[in-house]
Amino acid sequence: MILHKFKLNLFLITILLFASCQNESLQDDLDSVEQTLTKDARATMDFLIDQGYSSNDLIPNFQNKTFIYAGDMEFSFDLIKNLKKNRIIEESSVEKNQWYFVGNGVYYENSRNITYYIERNFPRSLEYEFSWAAYHWSRISPNINIRRTYTRSQADILVGTWYSTSDGAWARAALPSGNGNVGSWLNINTAKDHEGASSESTMALLIHELGHNLGYLHSDQTEGGLIPGTRGPAYHAANNCGSVMKSSVYVCNWRISSTPGWSSDDRIAIDWAYDLY
Incomplete structure (x- = not known):
């Protein structure tokens, strides 16, 4: 009789544990699926x-x-x-030190000296190309200076990787978050054949992604408006070399x-936002 009660209790405990585990597993699934946006x-x-x-x-x-959005940039x-x-007053002195394009605000003072840090997972073979990408942005305007730092906590941009065979993007970058700083990270997809x-x-490609960090969107897409003086999305959709910021990047x-x-429209867009001289 005692043995029978023991077996019965053991059976009930097992059932309860199984049910508990099932509920926890189900809750985990719900948590992963039913994530909701904050206010x-x-x-x-x-x-x-x-x-x-x-x-x-x-x-x-x-x-x-x-x-x-559009595969390679994130708001x-x-x-x-x-x-x-960081709301600004039109025609104020503060406005002259800040530019907005589709809400991506960057202060000139925060773009004069931008530092990037190469994460350990970033392919060493691509560091050379990244240094050239930073060089060209730094040379185009006196208000842009991008250089490498070896102290991670001091970096404005963290350069790393992700791996996804199902993701079509070769690289992705954070757009500015509206607090006056440049976008805080740039990653490449190591599932793609960058080595080849x-x-x-x-x-x-890296010049393009750094452009997103600085606040530029795709030149051939209509959302967000038009930078004054540039020829617009229809032109850039039809011209592969109209801008390095076209959604499909060409070597040109x-x-x-x-x-x-840089194309003439690239220079107009950079001059409008950062001044060339």
Whole structure:
């Protein structure tokens, strides 16, 4: 009789433990599926939709707390909250020290000296091309100076990687979060054959991604408006070499040398935002 009760109790305990584990597993699944946007994230999404973005194209990335857009750039969930905190008065002296394009605010003083840190997982073979990408941005305007730091905590941009065979993006970068600083990270997808690509194409890709860090969007897409003086999305959609910021990056005139490959529209866009001289 005692043995029978013992077996019965053991059976009940096993059932309860199994049910508990099942509930925990189910809750984990629900937590992973039913993640909801915060109030600030929803405000940012509403703001971007007002700017012309489709909600279907803004993919929430809960790990990074960003919206992935057009494959290779990410808007911070806190973008609109930061913009409201840093609201500027038109025609004020502060406005002259800050530019906005689709809400991506960067202070000139925070772009004069930008530091990047190469994470340990970044391929050493691509550091050369990255240094050239930083060089060309630094040479185009006196208000842009991008250099490497070996102290991670001092970096404005963390340069690293992710690995995904199902992700079509070769690289991805954070856009400015609206607090006056440049986008805080740039990653390449190591599932792609970067090693097999030419040095020029890799450099052009990295120039493109650094452009996102500085606040530039894709030149051939209509969302967010038009930088004054540039020829617009239709022109850039039809011209592969119209801008290094086209959504599909082409080598065009870029070479591993000190000779820049900027197009005339690139120069107009950079002059409008940062001043060339």
